Amino acid sequence: MTKPNILVLMVDQLNGTFFPDGPADWLHVSNLAALAARSVRFRNAYTGSPLCAPGRAAFMSGALPSRTGVYDNAAEFGSDLPTYAHFLRRAGYQTCLSGKMHFVGPDQLHGFEERLTTDIYPADFGWTPDYRKPGERIDWWYHNLGSVTGAGVAEITNQMEYDDEVAHHAVAKIYDLSRGHDPRPWALTVSFTHPHDPYVARRRFWDLYADCDHLLPEVPAIPYSDQDAHSRRLFDANDWTRFDIGDDEIRRARRGYFANLSYIDEKIGEILATLKATRQEAIVVFLSDHGDMLGERGLWFKMSFREGSARVPLMIAAPGLTPMRIDAPVSTIDVTPTLCDLAGVSMMDVEPWIDGRSLxxxxxxxxxxxxVAMEYAAEGSEAPMVALRQGRWKYTRCALDPEQLFDLDADPHEMTNLAADPDHAETLARFRGMADDRWDLDRFDADVRRSQARRLVVYEGLRKGGYYPWDFQPLRKASERYMRNHMDLNVLEESQRFPRGE
Incomplete structure (x- = not known):
């Protein structure tokens, strides 16, 4: 039986509330809309952890941070943790990554046979939080609200340069796959950094949203004193008192964000068009690692279990799956077992260990x-936080904070915490029991603190004397490209052409 090719399209920091059934109709994203029309669309998909590295490690491994040890953006993704790239490669796939996956540590492949670009973020332990110093800000790597006040137009940025390269190499790889030099099925992951802040976009995409009706959040800023405990920590982590954020700044930031989603839509269109032009078929998965609050309640970026931060788009187009919308809550940690299921690849050796289940x-x-379970133990927190989403309910717990219980059907903006409401005591008790069965928060906290302390020592030691970074260095075998004198020109020209003989 021929195994299907697989194309995973990942973006960064895309708020899932803008994908209620595929993309909202006011977004200028025609390629994602076309993909949605032939996909199973998961309306209520959630990240495993609302931050880049822990969210991506959870997605690739099917396991939450308390299992992987990838607690934050500087925690090592252990090379002994199987990912979908390992499972598929073991089953005979050629596996390739173009773009970001925020791997930390010396293993920069994690099952990918080939990697076409370097990463956009560092691979070392330099961004390690320290729970021993609650409230400490590290300004050179913590988010601040400069991304909001600095929103606007530019023709090139650090992030655009990266995503231009990611798309270029992905398109070239799809062309190369069409030549058929390798008979194995392929699994290509293309992972962009947009629409992640800074909210700076090219003019032609910026202009698409000149008359957009969605440039202000539905829930305006809530005073700091009225925020829940974790949201106050996020305000402080973002250094909010140094910035004056008014409606004009909010409009520009959201406009830049939407514009960059249109930019990424164009890149995805180029990739899918190349796939079609080369007559290749593939399962296509589209998702984000986490969301962005985009000014809702006064919050920005991620790091929260609130819907804008924790909910993500997830769409799967695959033979045999009827396009439809599914409202049941699911998780990005379900993607790895889903891909293996669709490819006929067994995960029996580790199935009891992972948290995700096939969709x-x-x-x-x-x-x-x-x-659906979520965990967070990174910057902006001072102790591990956990959450459960089931049916209409979302429950959150942290040893430092009051519990939260929200009825998302009646209260989609999470304005009313029902945890202290006697009418919901039975529901609260049920969620408490599920959380007790799943987590030992004292142990979780001790594990995180031990990891942080070790990494801080290692990082300081490795930055003394000679420095040997772990960042991935893409190799280009120039003497094996185009025409060289160890090649037969006639054979080369024929073998590098697709289609042949037309």
Whole structure:
């Protein structure tokens, strides 16, 4: 049986509330809209952890941070943790990554046979938080609100340069795959850094949103004193008192964000058009690592279990899966077992260890009753936080904070915490029991603190004397490209052409 090719399209920091059933109709994203029309669309998909590195490690491994040890943006992704790239490669796939995956540590492949670009963020331990110093800001790597006040137009930025390169190499790789030199099925992951801040966009995309009706959040800023405990920590982590954020700044930041989503849509269109032009077929998965609050409640970026930060788009177009919308809550940690299921690849050796479960039965109509779990133990927190989403309910817990319980059907903006409401005591008790069964928060906290302390020592030691970075260095075998004198020109020209003989 021929195994299907797989194309994973990942973006960074895309708020899932803008994808209620595919992209909202006011977004200028025609390619994503076309993909949605042929996909299973998961309306209520959540990240495993609302931050880049822990969210991506959870997505690739199918396991949450308390299992992977990838707690924050400077925690090592252990080379002994199987990913979908390992499973597929083991089953005979050629696996390739173009773009970001925010791997930290000396293993910069994690099952990918080939990597076409370097990463956009550092691979070392330099961004390690320290729970021993609550409230400490590290300005050179913590987010601040300069991304909001600095929103606007530019023709090139650090992020655009990166995503231009990611798309270029992905298109070239798809062309190369069409030549058929390698008979194996392929799994290509293309991972962009947009629409992640800074909210700076090219003029032609910026102009698309001149008359947009969605440039202000539905829930305006809530006073600092009225925010929940974790949201206050995020305000402080973002150094909010040094910035004056008014409606004009909010409009420009959101406009830049939407513009960059249109920019990424164009890149995705180029990739899908190349796939079609080369007559190749593939399962296509589209998702984000986490969301962006975009000024809702006065919050920006991620690091929160609130819907804008934790909810992400997830769409899967695959033979045998009828395009439809699914409302049951699911998680990005379900993607790895789903890909293996669709490819006929066994995960039996590690299945008891992972947290995710295949979405294929859900897409085929089976009920999904298990709660979706999330964890967060990174910057802006001072102790691990956990959450459960099941049915209409979302529950959050942290040893430092009051519990939260929200009815998302009645209260989609999470304005009313029902944890202290006697009418919901039974629901609260049920979620408490599920959380007790799943987590030992004292142990979780001790594990995070031990990891942080070790990494801080190692980082300081490795930055003394000679410096040997772990950042991925893409190799280009120039003597094996185009025409060289160890090649037969006639054979070369024929073998490098697709289609042949037309």
């Amino acid at each position: 294929v039965p859900t897409a085929e109509g089976q009920a999904r009753g298990a709660p």
